[in-house]
Amino acid sequence: DHVVNFFDSPDELGQLVAVALARLPQTFQFRDKNLTLLGDRVRKNWIDNVLGRVIRENALELPLAWSVLPDQQTTLLPADKRLIDSYDESGRKLVIVGEPGAGKTTLALKLVARLLANRLYPVPVVFRLESWARSRPPQFEAWLIQELKARYDVDEVIARSWITARALTLVLDGLDEVPQPLQQDCVNAINQFQARAATDLILTCRTGEYLALETPLANLNGFLTIEDLQPHAVFAYVRSLGHEYADLEKLLQTTPNLLEFAQSPFKLRLLSKTYRQALGDEQFATAATQAQLETLLTNYVNDALHAGPYSSTSMRAWLIWLGRMLTANNQPLFNIQDLQAGVLQAGDRRLFWLISRLTVGSTVGIACGLYAGYRWGDGAGILIGIAASLVMGMLAGFSSHQRRGLLGGLLLDRDRIDRIMPLSAVQWSWTRALFGFGVGLIIMLILTAFLPPEAMRAFTDDPDARRNAGLIGGTAFGIVLAVFTGLTNAPVGRINLPNQGIRRSFYRSFISLPLALPVISSLVFGTATFGEPFGVLIALSAALVGGIVYGLPVLVAILILFLAIFLPATPIEEGLAGAAGVGLLWALSLYFGGLACIQHLTVRLLITLRGAAPFNYVRFLNFATSRDLMRRVGGSFMFSHAFIQDQIASTRSPH
Numbered sequence: 152d153h154v155v156n157f158f159d160s161p162d163e164l165g166q167l168v169a170v171a172l173a174r175l176p177q178t179f180q181f182r183d184k185n186l187t188l189l190g191d192r193v194r195k196n197w198i199d200n201v202l203g204r205v206i207r208e209n210a211l212e213l214p215l216a217w218s219v220l221p222d223q224q225t226t227l228l229p230a231d232k233r234l235i236d237s238y239d240e241s242g243r244k245l246v247i248v249g250e251p252g253a254g255k256t257t258l259a260l261k262l263v264a265r266l267l268a269n270r271l272y273p274v275p276v277v278f279r280l281e282s283w284a285r286s287r288p289p290q291f292e293a294w295l296i297q298e299l300k301a302r303y304d305v306d307e308v309i310a311r312s313w314i315t316a317r318a319l320t321l322v323l324d325g326l327d328e329v330p331q332p333l334q335q336d337c338v339n340a341i342n343q344f345q346a347r348a349a350t351d352l353i354l355t356c357r358t359g360e361y362l363a364l365e366t367p368l369a370n371l372n373g374f375l376t377i378e379d380l381q382p383h384a385v386f387a388y389v390r391s392l393g394h395e396y397a398d399l400e401k402l403l404q405t406t407p408n409l410l411e412f413a414q415s416p417f418k419l420r421l422l423s424k425t426y427r428q429a430l431g432d433e434q435f436a437t438a439a440t441q442a443q444l445e446t447l448l449t450n451y452v453n454d455a456l457h458a459g460p461y462s463s464t465s466m467r468a469w470l471i472w473l474g475r476m477l478t479a480n481n482q483p484l485f486n487i488q489d490l491q492a493g494v495l496q497a498g499d500r501r502l503f504w505l506i507s508r509l510t511v512g513s514t515v516g517i518a519c520g521l522y523a524g525y526r527w528g529d530g531a532g533i534l535i536g537i538a539a540s541l542v543m544g545m546l547a548g549f550s551s552h553q554r555r556g557l558l559g560g561l562l563l564d565r566d567r568i569d570r571i572m573p574l575s576a577v578q579w580s581w582t583r584a585l586f587g588f589g590v591g592l593i594i595m596l597i598l599t600a601f602l603p604p605e606a607m608r609a610f611t612d613d614p615d616a617r618r619n620a621g622l623i624g625g626t627a628f629g630i631v632l633a634v635f636t637g638l639t640n641a642p643v644g645r646i647n648l649p650n651q652g653i654r655r656s657f658y659r660s661f662i663s664l665p666l667a668l669p670v671i672s673s674l675v676f677g678t679a680t681f682g683e684p685f686g687v688l689i690a691l692s693a694a695l696v697g698g699i700v701y702g703l704p705v706l707v708a709i710l711i712l713f714l715a716i717f718l719p720a721t722p723i724e725e726g727l728a729g730a731a732g733v734g735l736l737w738a739l740s741l742y743f744g745g746l747a748c749i750q751h752l753t754v755r756l757l758i759t760l761r762g763a764a765p766f767n768y769v770r771f772l773n774f775a776t777s778r779d780l781m782r783r784v785g786g787s788f789m790f791s792h793a794f795i796q797d798q799i800a801s802t803r804s805p806h
Contacts, residue, residue, distance in 0.1 A: 185309060186318060190274045192303055192647060194267050196785035197277050202260040204782070213254050213416065214378040225376065234258070235265045241372050243320075243351040248358040249377030252417030252794065255355040256324055258377060262353060263322055273351050275320040276303070279483035279789075281328040283337055291344035295321070302484065302787065304647065317350050326356035328483065328793060335364055342369045379414040392423060399426050412440050417792060418447075425450040448798040455778040461771065464805045465762070469771060470780065472763040474790065474800035484787040487768050488573050488652040490754050499757045506753050507569065510746060571750045573652025574659055574743070584637030591629030647785040649769045653751045656744025 215228045217237065228237065238245050245262075249255045259277075266275040278298050288294050292314050299310040313319050329337050345352070346369070354368060358376065361367065380388075389400045399422070403410045413419040421444075428450040429435040435446055452470075456463040476494055477485055492503045519535050648654070741749075759766045772788045775781040780795060781788045790796035 186274050186313070189276065189303060189305065190267055192785065193263065193274070193276055196647070197260055198264050198267070200784060201782050202257065202264065205257050205260075212384070213258055214381065214384075215258075216376045216378050218373050218376055227378070234262050235269075237375060238262060238353075241375075242370070244368070244371055245353050246361065246368055246371060246374035247353065247355045247377065248361050248374055250379070250415060251357060252415040252792070253377040253379075254416045255357075255377060257416075258375075259322055259324060259353055259355050266320055273318050273320045275322050275353070277322045277324060278302075279328070280323050280325050280337060281481045281483040283340070284329045284333050284481040287333070287336070287340075291340040292348070301486075301489075302785070304651075314348065314350070317348060320351040320353065323352065323354045325483065325793075326354060327360040330481065331360070334360060335366065338364055338366060338368060342366070345369060380416065380419065382410060382414075385410065385413050385419060388419060389423065396423065399423060402426065406437075408437065408440075409443070412443055417794065418444065421447045421451060421794075425454065428454075444794070445798065448794060452780070452795070452799060452802075455775075455780050459774055459778070461765070461774070465765070466771075466775075467802070468762055468805050469764050470775065470799050471802055471804045472758075474796050477790075477796065478800045484784060484789050485772075486652075486787040487650040487772075488571075488751070488786075490751065490758075491571055492569070492750075492754060494763075495754065495757055496761065499761070502757070503750070503753050504569070507746070507750055510741065510749050571747050571754070573747050573751075574656045580637050584633040587632035587636030588629035591632035592626065595629075649772065649783075649786045649788070651786050653748060656747040656751075659743045660741070660745035660748060 215232075215234075215237075216225045217228055218225045247255050247258055249258075263275045263277065266272040276299070278295065282298065283291075283294050286294060286297065288297070292311075295314055296307055296310045299305040299313075300307055305313075323341070326334060326337060341352075341354075344350075349370075352368075361374070385403065386400060389396050389403065392399075403413060409422075413422055425447045429446055435443060438446070452467075453463075456466045456470075459466065473485065477483070482489075492500050495503060755764075755766060755768070758764045765771045772781060773783070776783050776788065779791055782791050790799070
């Protein structure tokens, strides 16, 4: 959009320029590549996927009225009045209200599209307020950061900096979807946040719920109301559908209460899709509005489930389970990677608890089993491996999630064991990787230069031998440090697909296997060439760094390798070192996403066996989207309207 201003004097021109320049520090300078990437994601998720489909199916012009506070005098806006002008006149704090199905979200997304096209405005980001009721953090910005990370894959540090710099326009959709007892608390939290950091803001809410607030949104000049469609607009829309809808036009002309029902854009669209099933029902035309809506919604869902690659009974059961789960958790958007053990039945949750702890315990069980098999045979190795897995699994999860470093991490972190935690997006930094490689090389060169001769069995104090050992060991150790330091959290993830976090965890867990090979190779090569103590020293140093940086994914390997230093130089030591290396490899794989994959697969299998969802969830959700029951928002899905979600969630399950 372009704004044309007129001036009559140089002073007036100077004032206009000053106003424009005052906006730049808060908006333009922060539109860096990461903000641009975020804006592209908002455009793809909400404008292309959601708004674009609504406009294609329903090109109604919504009648708007401006209500001036505090007396709420309402003035109908001219049809040619631009939405962005009303936003500017509101002081960039706009509340959009309307009756259910009036098109509040649609209007807000139209404004988002305008803001995205103009770099003078902070990047608009859509947040669904229902999820605020689920966590209710002490400060509203904590919830914003949490949603930016969960819904837009934004690093928490970057998200906090954007909020502090007021680089975002907050589009808070669906205050009326917050449970009624919490709506005032939600508005209070927004007002407190705005008092700390006055941010451009758009909020949508049903008219009745907003007017019922004791303390509305602060510092408002007024609010925008979406009025009911006029009868001429309803008839114009029906005629635009074609001659085959002449019977619907006639029905509306002869049934005043049905015409009143159709003055809501959503209800009109619903009526146009399902009215033929209701024509034979003599009571439908004269029924109460709520009864008419329920009839049309039932027909709409039945039609959508009529054909497809699944049975209608299964699809209905899956949608009912999903609708109830989202409603119970105040969860507006569903991403498959968000599935947690809490959705399972009590018995299945206990099974999930057991599998998670056995998986964690297996990091020790594998190492102990391999060593026992090496010493006493395969039978003993299997028994001891299982026993060690059980013991460590039962001991896991009893420490606080706040304990990190060498006292927290994978083996003892209850939060990581009980909650499925997919990995965040990462990026590779060659600068950090080269720095880590250099540090590792220098450390090993210093160690080999000052170690006493008796600690290096394969060679004495020959300077060339020491230098070669330092270079070989330093290269291996440097590669390990390069991996640890080179992988960093990406500011904004570039891929936004369904279940992307679990996919990322799966790939990373298997990528972490070759990344861990320098530890194992340094252990084996160092042991075979320079003697067991020196090889174990390299692996022990790498394990210690991993423990300090990432917690305790390598705790057991550290202990076993430490013990190996004091064992006699015999084949037993080689077996112990090898077993510890394999255990370390498995621990790293679990830490870098493997545990989340196993837990997620467990939940998916259990809900599939219970008939609550298909195993190929993405395929089904995409089909439901094609039938206009769902909307895809990036990697997440939502019901196409709250009416449809409520109707499905309240239906009795066929199972």
